[in-house]
Amino acid sequence: MQGLITKSTGSWYQVQTPDGQRIDCRIKGKFRMKDITTTNPVAVGDIVDFEMEPDSENGVITNLHQRKNYIIRKAINLSKQAQIIAANLDQALLVVTLASPRTSLGFIDRFLVTAEAYDIPARLIFNKLDLFSDEGLEILADYKSIYENIGYPCFEVSALDGTNIDQVQELLKDKVTLFSGHSGVGKSSLINSLLPSLDLRTHMVSEWSDKGMHTTTFAEMFELPQGGFIIDTPGIRELGVIDIEKQELGHFFPEMRERMNECRFNNCRHINEPGCAVLEALENGEIELSRYESYLSIYHGNDTRA
Numbered sequence: 627m628q629g630l631i632t633k634s635t636g637s638w639y640q641v642q643t644p645d646g647q648r649i650d651c652r653i654k655g656k657f658r659m660k661d662i663t664t665t666n667p668v669a670v671g672d673i674v675d676f677e678m679e680p681d682s683e684n685g686v687i688t689n690l691h692q693r694k695n696y697i698i699r700k701a702i703n704l705s706k707q708a709q710i711i712a713a714n715l716d717q718a719l720l721v722v723t724l725a726s727p728r729t730s731l732g733f734i735d736r737f738l739v740t741a742e743a744y745d746i747p748a749r750l751i752f753n754k755l756d757l758f759s760d761e762g763l764e765i766l767a768d769y770k771s772i773y774e775n776i777g778y779p780c781f782e783v784s785a786l787d788g789t790n791i792d793q794v795q796e797l798l799k800d801k802v803t804l805f806s807g808h809s810g811v812g813k814s815s816l817i818n819s820l821l822p823s824l825d826l827r828t829h830m831v832s833e834w835s836d837k838g839m840h841t842t843t844f845a846e847m848f849e850l851p852q853g854g855f856i857i858d859t860p861g862i863r864e865l866g867v868i869d870i871e872k873q874e875l876g877h878f879f880p881e882m883r884e885r886m887n888e889c890r891f892n893n894c895r896h897i898n899e900p901g902c903a904v905l906e907a908l909e910n911g912e913i914e915l916s917r918y919e920s921y922l923s924i925y926h927g928n929d930t931r932a
């Protein structure tokens with residue numbers, strides 16, 4: 627039998643059958659990926675074959691189908707361990723808040739580079755719009771212009787009062803969509819406002835640390851009545867960029883990618899080379915300094931700041 631992984635706890639996998647049944651399965655045998663060690667061989671979004679165990683309500687996963695794509699998260703710089711967050715995605719939404727908790731530009735950029743590297747279209751969802759002061763709204767406008775100018779669609783929403791939730795609803799139709807972001811930014815709250823029947827657990831952000839409480843502990847996929855699937859994920863504390871060759875890194879910044887053919891040297895690192903089109907664009911303000919700083923930070927391997 628064939629099914630779709632809708633939840634993974636590490637030892638158990640929930641498999642949805644084509645007729646909508648959900649069966650708890652274990653894994654038999656080895657599912658190794660080339661080149662990387664992952665903590666989970668099978669992830670939400672994977673298509674698998676499974677068999678029912680004799681005299682049991684549970685099944686055993688016996689085969690993993692080829693993935694269209696996947697997104698991996700590396701915990702920290704030194705660790706070789708990586709975790710597949712989800713597989714077979716059409717798009718990834720990064721939920722961002724400017725306060726309670728604050729998402730840094732560096733974190734946004736590392737997420738976007740990761741999505742580019744895995745060839746998954748990314749969009750930014752600025753949540754908690756209801757909390758924004760006038761000053762906050764100005765910062766939001768700055769952030770939005772940085773990312774819209776380089777081609778990432780941005781949305782401003784409030785899961786609390788429902789502002790612009792319809793725009794997100796439209797974005798999701800017939801697609802498999804990953805919701806990602808720091809703990810406490812409102813991923814589960816957003817999914818609840820999109821699918822009110824779900825009633826996922828949410829939790830207040832700590833007043834003391836301004837950090838989320840890591841309420842969602844496992845990735846889980848939900849089917850939308852209008853077609854499509856959404857995947858809720860646990861909050862990401864820090865995001866290491868998975869082994870990208872330094873020479874390749876510029877390709878994952880769209881604004882650098884579109885200029886680097888004009889650099890004088892074809893092995894230009896865009897750091898201090900004469901005739902560098904990227905540095906020229908930086909100087910005349912066509913490339914945002916914060917983006918370039920993220921490039922340097924990832925380039926030099928300081929890529930785990932929260």
Ligand SMILES: Nc1nc2c(ncn2[C@@H]2O[C@H](COP(=O)(O)OP(=O)(O)OP(=O)(O)O)[C@@H](O)[C@H]2O)c(=O)[nH]1
Pocket residue numbers: 753754755756757783784785786787807808809810811812813814815816827828829830831838839840841842843859860861862
């Ligand atoms: N004011 C306001 N609060 C919100 C909004 N969205 C979510 N919250 C609150 O933010 C807190 C965290 O929300 P969650 O949905 O649990 O956040 P999460 O991203 O799922 O967090 P993890 O599961 O820990 O990764 C909760 O107290 C929510 O009520 C919003 O649009 N406005």
Ligand SMILES: [Mg+2]
Pocket residue numbers: 813814815827828841842858859860861
């Ligand atoms: Mg959550």
Ligand SMILES: [Zn+2]
Pocket residue numbers: 886889890894895896897899901902903904905
């Ligand atoms: Zn260059």
